[in-house]
Amino acid sequence: MVEFGTTVDPAISDRVLALDDALGAAPLTGLLERVPTYRSLMLHYDPLVLDRETLAARVRSLAAGATARAATPTLWTLPCCYDAPHGEDIVQVADRAGLSPDAVVSTHAGATYRVYMYGFAPGFAYLGGLADVLAVPRRQSPRPPHPRNAVMIGGGLAAVATVPMPTGWYVLGATPARLYAPERDPSFFVGAGDQIRFEPVDAATFDALTAREAAGEAVARRGEARR
Amino acid sequence: MSILAIEAAGPGVTLQDGGRHGYLRFGITAAGPMDPLMHASANRAAGNPLDATAIEVSTGGITVGAAGGPLGLALLAPGFRVALDGAALPEAVALTLEPGQILAVRAGDAGSWGYLAVSGRLDVAPVLGSNATHTRSALGGFDGRGLAAGDRLPVADGRAGDGAPHRLVVPWLARDARTIRVVPGPQDDYFAPDQIAAFLDGPWTVSPRGDRMACFLDGEPLKHARGHDIVSDGVAMGAIQVPGNGLPIVLMADRQSTGGYPKIATVIGPDIGRIAQLRGGTSLTFQKVTVAEAVAARRIERDALREPVAREPVVRTDFASDFLLGLNLVGGVTDGAG
Numbered sequence: 001m002v003e004f005g006t007t008v009d010p011a012i013s014d015r016v017l018a019l020d021d022a023l024g025a026a027p028l029t030g031l032l033e034r035v036p037t038y039r040s041l042m043l044h045y046d047p048l049v050l051d052r053e054t055l056a057a058r059v060r061s062l063a064a065g066a067t068a069r070a071a072t073p074t075l076w077t078l079p080c081c082y083d084a085p086h087g088e089d090i091v092q093v094a095d096r097a098g099l100s101p102d103a104v105v106s107t108h109a110g111a112t113y114r115v116y117m118y119g120f121a122p123g124f125a126y127l128g129g130l131a132d133v134l135a136v137p138r139r140q141s142p143r144p145p146h147p148r149n150a151v152m153i154g155g156g157l158a159a160v161a162t163v164p165m166p167t168g169w170y171v172l173g174a175t176p177a178r179l180y181a182p183e184r185d186p187s188f189f190v191g192a193g194d195q196i197r198f199e200p201v202d203a204a205t206f207d208a209l210t211a212r213e214a215a216g217e218a219v220a221r222r223g224e225a226r227r
Numbered sequence: 228m229s230i231l232a233i234e235a236a237g238p239g240v241t242l243q244d245g246g247r248h249g250y251l252r253f254g255i256t257a258a259g260p261m262d263p264l265m266h267a268s269a270n271r272a273a274g275n276p277l278d279a280t281a282i283e284v285s286t287g288g289i290t291v292g293a294a295g296g297p298l299g300l301a302l303l304a305p306g307f308r309v310a311l312d313g314a315a316l317p318e319a320v321a322l323t324l325e326p327g328q329i330l331a332v333r334a335g336d337a338g339s340w341g342y343l344a345v346s347g348r349l350d351v352a353p354v355l356g357s358n359a360t361h362t363r364s365a366l367g368g369f370d371g372r373g374l375a376a377g378d379r380l381p382v383a384d385g386r387a388g389d390g391a392p393h394r395l396v397v398p399w400l401a402r403d404a405r406t407i408r409v410v411p412g413p414q415d416d417y418f419a420p421d422q423i424a425a426f427l428d429g430p431w432t433v434s435p436r437g438d439r440m441a442c443f444l445d446g447e448p449l450k451h452a453r454g455h456d457i458v459s460d461g462v463a464m465g466a467i468q469v470p471g472n473g474l475p476i477v478l479m480a481d482r483q484s485t486g487g488y489p490k491i492a493t494v495i496g497p498d499i500g501r502i503a504q505l506r507g508g509t510s511l512t513f514q515k516v517t518v519a520e521a522v523a524a525r526r527i528e529r530d531a532l533r534e535p536v537a538r539e540p541v542v543r544t545d546f547a548s549d550f551l552l553g554l555n556l557v558g559g560v561t562d563g564a565g
Contacts, residue, residue: 001413001460008458033251035461037485042461044251047522048529118254119459119485122364125254126459163364180253182354182366188253 002059003040008128013116016041017193018066019059025070028058036192037117038126073193075225078160080109080151080198081206082173089143089170093153096136105200107131108151108172112226113158113196123162123180123188127196130158138168149175151198160196173198176209177220189218195225229385230294231345233378234329237287239439242349242368242380245278246480247357251461254484258359258367261439261480262500264399264528265303266342272301272321272395272536273344274386280349280358282374284341286334291343293324294379299346299388300324301536305400305504306338311392319395321538323388339504347385361481363440393538399531404501404509408516408524409467409492413460417489418469419452426491427513431475435507439481442502444511448473451489459487465494465502477502495521497528 002019005012013036020036023043030050035042045055082090082105094101113127135156145164146152152159154169161167162180175198179190190196201209209219243266246259260266260283267277275281282289284304301321302309309316310331316322318341324330332341351358351369360368369378415423426449434443455471462468466478468488477494478486494502495516505511516524 003413003460006458032248035251035484037460038458040460042251042463044463047518048526052518052522117459117485118252119461120254120483122250122255122361122366123253165363187250187355192252 001040001042002063005039008038008116010114010128012039013114013193014069015063015067018069019063020192021070022062022066023059028055031055037119069193073195073225074191075112075195075197075223076190077197077199077221077223078151078175078177079201079206079209079219080173080175081201081203082109083203083206086147086174086203086206087172088146090172093134093136093170093172097133099133104134104172107134108153108158109198109200111197115190115192115194115196117192121161121163121165123160125160125179125190125196127158127160130156132156136170139170140168142166142168143171146171147174149178151175174206175220176206176213177218178213189220228350229296229298229347229382231298231349231380231382232292232294233289233374233376233380234292235288235290235376236374236378237285237289238373239285239287240289240374241283241360241362242280242351242358242374243283243360243480244280244358247355247359247361247367250355251484255355255364255366256361256482256484257464257480258357258361258439259480260342260500261340261503262342264497264500264532265305265340265504267532268397268399268536269301269303269342269344271532272303272397272538273299273346275344275346275348277532279344280351281342281344284332284343286339288331288333289343289374290329290331291324292329293326296326296385297387298324298382299386300330301344301346301395302330302332302341303395303397303400304332304338304341304343306335307341308333308335316392317394317541319397319400320392320541321388321395322392323390337504337506339506345380345382345385346388348383350381350383363481392541394541396537396539402501402504404505405511406514407502407511408495408498408521409513410495410518410521411492411515412490413493414457414489415491417451417453417455417457418449418491422449422452423491425449426469426475427515429512430510431512433502433505433507433509433511437479437507439479441479441482442477442505444475444477446474449475449491453489455488457487457489459485462486462490463493465496465499466490467492467494479503495524497521497524
């Protein structure tokens, strides 16, 4: 575990991802998995192949040199349907935030989000950049499983969640884009450090885009993120 | 092609290989066997690669038959009861299952997980490069779920084995599990020294509500020095989280990939299977070891798995009527470890 801090902070996340990039660019035999999170990089290695001291020395030297990401992150635009039946919890969020439902949608769709990490479940992407007015606490007890590819908020964060699970978050909508599709190559296309914007679409457009995505077309649009 | 036919399977019986590696950064947990040493040993005895796909048998038990031809099987099910056409067999056994014969594996007085390896290759399409089953996300294995009566598993490159059942001589079949070795951290600094000592000394009692995701421990609650929330980071298999109630949770094969509670220590790889095999109500303590000691233990385990598994002939015993009664699938389940 390589820890860079104890808080959620884009600068700390940049250092995590810079080390992740550097280790990815020059793979070490025996280094099995790299798991970037908000504030740390977890490294899984086979200690019978890769000596801990060798790994630690490499990490120290790379972490000292890699303070900014080498690659420019991608900005993904994901269509998102906030209308019924997808925006299941918008009214609840509007009540708790003291906003109109339309204001919840425009506020959520008006922001650019940073993908901090995946965790919790397959393809569950934690996003930073949520407007403060939408920072409602998570539920005390979980709601029934969210639908596939749910666009959610909770506890000051946003998320896209691919696999239905009971959740303490609030479902604002759904995207026809599948961030995670095990049969597709690549199975994932959004990486930690990338940015996401949500583009409101109506339910009919959502259905049409879902059909196109199912046929193998990518409905998420890519662009270059602002640093 | 021969078929391994599932005649009956209790809850929690799944296909597992060495695990789904390389996708943790996308939230995909490796899954894989709860007792990696026993899983690898069963594959070794079956003549398969150590990380080959095998059936992980829960305390729910399983009954299998062969179709299309004989199948060579190796079963390592410590504490379980095993019978071939009603005749009792050892808990560690290699045998040839002929079409028409029935092999039954049922929970016994101890042990939570057994491994049934087929000589050859269970021909199931991998997902993300693996046959490991992660039932919570319906990923991998047999249609993303546990095995059930009526499932038929094709066996490619099958080998029939030696014929008569042989006892497998596996020195680590009965492992001491009262003391589980741990390496401190990564968040042991969230606990005062007296709480670290209290954690190590326990004693802790394994809760019956454990499953493939976690082993819950009951005992005197630990106190946090710096709160019980951290900003989420990655969790390894064997990581021991201490949530707000102060009771440790050992994260196992189907754990979430990240977690937001401080992790006081991590169970070393070779002891993962020991704790996985414990039934609810069992008592244990923890022993602190260095990383070097943990690596040495892993090396011993790797070297042991390089040796062929010795076998000796089984003298068939007559079956007892209470054993036959125990073949009732539900009646065979005596504890809720699965």
